[in-house]
Amino acid sequence: MASISLGGTPVKTIGELPSKNTSAPDFSLTKVDLSEATLNDYKGKKVVMNIFPSVDTGTCAKSVRQFNEEAAELENTSVLCISRDLPFAQQRFCGAEGIENVEMLSDFRTGAFGKDYGLEFGDGAFSGLHSRCIVVLDANGTIVHTEQVQETADEPNYKAALEALMDA
Structure with missing residues (x-):
């Protein structure tokens, strides 16, 4: 379990993010047109997963806007906002x-993504939602960077994620 905070209150996730240099766990998420997206759909592309509790909160919305701006410049890369x-x-x-420039994906049907990636809030006001994380994959689906944001209200380290992407 990762120990993080939500508005300064300590909370825990149900597990830990997958380790760097391992294959990303497969997933089945829902696109905005209600079709399915799986990890295999992004095979051969670099992937940035911007994971957050809800797009209806300020920091989450800001991360989507920031990655949308950055993604416009990226080649052979998909930015998934989950x-x-x-x-x-x-x-x-x-x-x-x-x-x-980003693709919105939802884990509303099963919540399996949050559980499989170990990032679901295990307690607190956001229990059951995703904690704020970044996971970067190379074109082979190998994890090259992860970040579990310690205070949920804080933004992720965009620079570190993009640098890992460039090195992948």
Whole structure:
């Protein structure tokens, strides 16, 4: 379990993020058009997973905007913004914000992604939601960078994620 905080209150996740230099666990997530996305869909591409509790919070929305801006410059890379928000909320947000360079994915159906990646909040007000994390994969699906943000209200380290991506 990772010990993090939510608004300064200590909380724990149900596990730990997968280790660097290991294969990313497969997943089945829902796109905004309600179709399925799996890890295999991104085979041969570098992947940045921007994972967060809800796009309807300020820091989460800011991370989507920031990665949308950065993603416009990335070649052979998919930026996946993953939460347990309903796909309808994700689509509404992207439409209102003009977000076009990232792909929104939802874990609303089963919550398996949050459990398989060990990042689900295990207690506290956000229990059952995803904690704020970054996972970067190379084109072979190997994890090259992870970040479990210690205070949920804080933004992830965009620079470290993008540097890991460039080195992948």
